Amino acid sequence: MGQQSVSNSRELKDAFSLFNQASDQLADSYRTLEDRVTQLTGELAIERSRRYVRDSDNEQVIRRFEGLLDALPAAVIVLDGDGYVQQCNRAATELIGEPLLSVLWRDVVARAFQSTACGDDVPLVDGRIVNIATRPAFDAPGQIILLTDVTEARAMQALLSRHQRLSAMGEMVASIAHQIRTPLASGLLYAFHLKRDDLDQGRRSRYAEQIVSRLKHLEHLVDDMLVFARGGNFSADQINLTILLDELKQMMAPQLEDRACELEIINVNDVKIGGHHEALSAVLQNLVLNAIQACDKRDVFVEEQVRGHVIVECRNVTDETIDIFITDNGHGISVGMQERIFEPFFTTKPQGTGLGLAVVQAVVHAHDGAIWIESSSDKLHGGTTFAIRLPLFKAVAGK
Structure with missing residues (x-):
């Protein structure tokens, strides 16, 4: 009986020892797990912080891009692959008028532009002239359209061209006088001969033809000068x-x-x-x-x-x-x-x-x-x- 009691006591002691070892191992595992959770939590916080920074940077870049787009003096219109206006800046709205976003570009053209045009400069319905340049979208189907109001520039160019032509004509006054004087003098000479009483009909007709020829020459000269002065109109x-x-x-x-x-x-x-x-x-x-x-x-x-x-x-x-x-x-x-x-x-x-x-x-x-x-x-x-x-x-x- 005494031996059995001793045996039970030893087994109980071993069981407590095993329990203590298991408890220590469990505690170590828990601490390891806790350390790992702490590490992962820190890494997650860092990644969240990085993502927040990236999102903030992207949002800042987008806002900066949109601000830059609105600050451009030229009108910028982005079309998607189906020809609808996907994006536009403030200048485009002011130049063409609303609606623009999500509208088919062909409909915008019919509303805002005159029916026909020639060249890259096209007139709007209000009379302003815009220059159109197109580029393909960078990484997606569609098109980027750049509209520049060149009304004042074209008016200045026309004025400068007119002044240049007038200046050129001013420099040619001496040549013009010579060009006019020669046929005019010939015509006057033939007209003077027509006053002669002893002039036969044949010579009178020839002199009259010469006068008409000189006058036509003068008319041609004046017509050419007018076309030259008219220039780009x-x-x-x-x-x-x-x-x-x-x-x-x-x-x-x-x-x-x-x-x-x-x-x-x-x-x-x-x-x-x-x-x-x-x-x-x-x-x-x-x-x-x-x-x-x-x-x-x-x-x-x-x-x-x-x-x-x-x-x-x-x-x-x-x-x-x-x-x-x-x-x-x-x-x-x-x-x-x-x-x-x-x-x-x-x-x-x-x-x-x-x-x-x-x-x-x-x-x-x-x-x-x-x-x-x-x-x-x-x-x-x-x-x-x-x-x-x-x-x-x-x-x-x-x-």
Whole structure:
């Protein structure tokens, strides 16, 4: 009995010892777990703090970007992939008016812009002129549209251009006086002869014709001066290029009747250009007439008469422009003359006003176009090409 009691006491003691060991292990595990929880809590707090900083930075960047966007003087409009206005700045709202956000851009164009336009400068319904530039969105479908109000800038450019033309005309007063005095003096001389009583009818008719010729020359000179002074004040109409060239062929037919020269027109482009119909028609007629007259002088350089050939060819069509080339097989133009060919009152023709090509250049530039010359004065392989680049007609919605 005593041995059994001792045995139970030892087992109880071992059980308490095991319990104490388990308790110590549990306490150690709890402390380890507690330390780990503390560590994770600290890490979580740090990550939350970092995320808060990142969110704050992102929000600050967004606010800064929106503030910068609103501070821009130009109107900025962002379209999504479906063509709806996704974002715009204050300048866009002030320029075009509301509603803008979530509105189809095509509807905005129909509401705010005039129905037709030519070039990158387009008019609003209130008369202001804006320049449109587009860029693709950086990382998503859509488009970024930049609208700049250039009304005052274009008005200043027109005023500066007008002042420059007036200044140029002021410098040309002496040349103008000479240009007018010569035909005027001739006309007065012939008119004085008409007063003679002994003048027969044949000579009287010839003198009258000479007076009319001098007066027409003066009229042509004045007309050219007016067009040159008018400069960029041309409307932007829709002109069918094929019709314009057909009219050109009809208008030049009388000039070709008594000359050994043929006119060939090459155009496979069914396009419309933007500009003033009469002014551009006059430009083409002037260049083609010059080409025909250049062909008349071909026999000066070669022993045999070579039939003149003038080609009007349209090519190099892009989304914005088309090039028109007027080429002759005439005597060509020297390099020295090419440098002065567009100067007002510079001419090589005895009866020329010297304003024809100056007017041509002024009209082309007024249409936001360009003109250049390619010529060879080689006696056997001469010829001249005048090239003009004109803008195509574009509707605002097409931009």
